[in-house]
Amino acid sequence: MSTPCTVLVVDDAMTVRKFHRAVLEGAGFAVEEAMDGVEALERALSASRPFGLLLVDVNMPGLDGYSLVTRLRGEASLAATPVIMISSEREPRDAELGFAAGANLFLVKPVRPESLSAFVLAMAEPGA
Template identity: 40%
Template sequence: MLGIVIDDSRAMRKILRGLLADLGFEVLEAGNGQEALELLQSTGRVPDLALVDWNMPVMTGLEFVVEARKIAELRQMTLMMVTTESEHGQIVRALAAGAHEYVIKPFTRDGIIDKLALLGLVPVGVL
C-alpha cells in the first residue's frame, strides 16, 4: 500500500513515516498541501492513505482535502487529518470536506493504528 504524509514538520513526517512503514506502507512525504498535489501529479501515483496536518504554509490541510476531492483520481484516497486543531467546528469542517477520520496531536501509535484498522487499512496480523 502507498501512503503520503503531509505535514510542515520534518519531525512529525519522520514519526508518521516510520509508523506507516512499520505497517508495510511505502511512504511519500510533502511539506504542505500544494507540494503534495504536485508530487502526486508528477508521479501519477494515488496513495491509499493520506495523513494530513491542518496548519501548513502555502496550502493548509483543509485546502488539500477540498482540492483532492475535486480530482477524480484522488477521490478514492482515504484522508485522515492528524492535527493539533481540536475545536469541534474544525473537526466537522474537515469531515464535511471529505476527510474520513480525524486524530488530534499528540497522538499515540496505537491510536493511529486503531483509526487505520477502522478504515480497513491495517494489514491482517498487525494488530
C-alpha cells in the same frame, strides 16, 4: 498485507513527518512525504501509482490541510482516496471543517502510534 500500499504523509514539521513515517513503516506501509499542501497535491496528481491513503496536517503554509482535501476531492482520480486529517486543533469546529472538506477521519495530536497504525490499516486502499 502482501503488497503494502503507499501512504503520503503531509506535514510542514519534519519531526512529525519522520515520526509518522516510523510508525507507518513499522506497520508495513511504504511512506512518502510532502512538506505542504502544494507539494502533496502535485505528488498525488503525478503519482504513477495512486496513494492508498493520505495523512494530512491542518495548519501548513500555502495550501492548508482543509484546502488540500477539498482540492483532492475535486479531482476524479483522487476523490475516493482515504484521507486522515491530523491536527493540534481540537475544537469541534475543526473536525467539522475537516469532514466538510472531505476527510474520512479527523484525529487530534498527539495520536498514540498503535492507534495511528490501526486507523491506517483499517482505511488504506490495499495494494494502491
